[in-house]
Amino acid sequence: MAKNLSDVTVKLNVEQPSVPVNMGNLAIFVKGESAKVETFSSYDDVISVHSDNDAINQVASGYFAQGDHGDKLFIITYDKLDSAAETFYGEGWEFATVVGADGSNPDEEIAALSNYINGKDERFAVTAYPATDTTVTKAEEIRSNLGNSRRTIVFANGDTQSQAFYGVGALIGAVANEVVGSVTWKFRKMGGVKPVGLNVTQIEKLHAANILTYVTKAGANQTSEGKTIGGEFIDALHGDDWVKASIETELQKLLSSSKKLTFDATGIAQIDAVVTNVLSQATRNGIIIENTETGMGKFTVTTASREDSATADISSRHYTGLSFSYTRAGAIHSVTVSGQINL
Template sequence: MPLSDVKVKIDILKPTTLVGLGIPLILVKNTSATESVYREYGSLESLKQNYGESTATYKKAAAIFAQGDNAPNKVAVASFGHEFETGDTENPKQVFSVRNALEEYFDKDFHFVLLAAVNAEDRLEASKFFEEKSYKFVVLKVASFDELEQYTGKDRTIVFHHPLVDEEPDAALIGAIANKPVGSVTWKFKNLVGVTPQDFKVDTLENIHKAGAIAFVTKAGRNQTSEGITASGEFIDVLHGKDWVKLNIETSIQTALSTTDKIPYTNEGFALLESQIVTVLETAFTNGIIAPDEDGQPVYSVQSKGRSEMTDENRKNRVYDGLSFTFELAGAVHTAEITGEIII
């Protein structure tokens, strides 16, 4: 996340120009590198200048851009795995780990991380990192069913179980869906260009889903993603929507603070901040994140405390913590149960 004076915390209660979140970072393990550099590429041709067609990085990027109009307009690439000088005489060298790289670049403009040329240990460490942050996602391609269980229960890990090592369904998934307006799409039922559907038996697919993973299969003659969940079983679009609301409220209020000569510590000033939240929530409703009521109106509320309710300490330090909001998720239909009758 970028630097900000605004912090938004959203808890999901069960049952109960804005920033997009579709840019991927390809994090590649490169033990021969001398340093890690974060670069963004707007095309495969530009990326190929640094990563040839035979590299794992190029193959991930190619799978992203192969999704056509749905693909993001850029991808980011950085590396890890090289040794660096620590300046410590007892331990003069240290390996720049996947965790080091994620810490270094976490505030950059990406929302999904793909891993290239890595092992299971790297995948697990990245999964643990994002679970701790509770923001953004790591997307993993896992060929072995036995590996799936170590990610089960993790909100911020998307696991794609696919046994074909020469295909990149994790990258294709992000290229096909992540760049669409947040809230407008579920991650289930989606076709992925360049990915071969797998002929899993029903019980095998159920076990994949129970482990918190998704697959690419054929249903009713159409190739599609089998689910739209993270490793915890939570739906990707729910968490993606949560991130969108959080970031855009922070960005909107930060912009108001930065572009207004002065927002007074008064009820009028607080109302200006409240209006920023309302604008974001209205857009979230339009995009499909927030549910409508029976009359088609968005189901959300914004609460604000007045100046008289603020503590002396907060007034002294110019801290306003009197804003809060709730909304009802729109969700999506993933299965249907239909009852019929035959009349003789």
């Protein structure tokens, strides 16, 4: 795991029975001689440095063309992908794609990035293929090659790979930087992306492999689904990332700003309050479902007292007694209506 200068560790355990910054920023990985990271805030800045790589240009163009894009675009040059991803993990990107040095779509490197991020179980890998018969035919192969990853998004769009790369940037630029929890990734509109020319059967084959595409419904252009290749809803996982990052950030602020956070009821209550505030904000954002009876979010925060804490934890000044759980809000993606006609 990448080294982070933090005194807070948040572990999310997801049970499925039935604002920090940078939650919408994109990183482009590209093969090179030595590892480095570059940060850009506009498309013109990207072109001034990387005009020779069409894939980078297309992803950047799509990203910055959207009105709500993140404030940064990272271009990470790698010799070994896993090593570079680990080295630059702390730069502040939430989404990452990979392109070939020659502007191609490198399947092996995409799989490597997908595996790396899936192993972290946070953030997202994203890639795209043109919305053609070939992509439809190999849809299940694509999913298999990416290990059915719960953290990888595949977007079929455009007639060519160059257009598909534009779509990658456009998708992240249009949706990822919205208030996390306030939007689903289905039904989203983006600038510069044309609806695909596939028929319903072909689109259903893409959906069966959890590949989303771009269609027209009721006269409006929109994304056709909002799932990762592993079948998870993107907004749900993005919400989990927001909760984790927010708690880490706010608890670190508490530790850093306190003259002394005492290992007693007072200090523990302050930790409890920070986590409760984050989960309350997550409820307002739409990440956590609201209890209609109480008007509060469906979450719980539990703390252990000093007396119930291990002696070793007290002596090492390491508090491990807080835990929390919450119920995701979810979203409605389809509707069935029953009607009756009286004669």
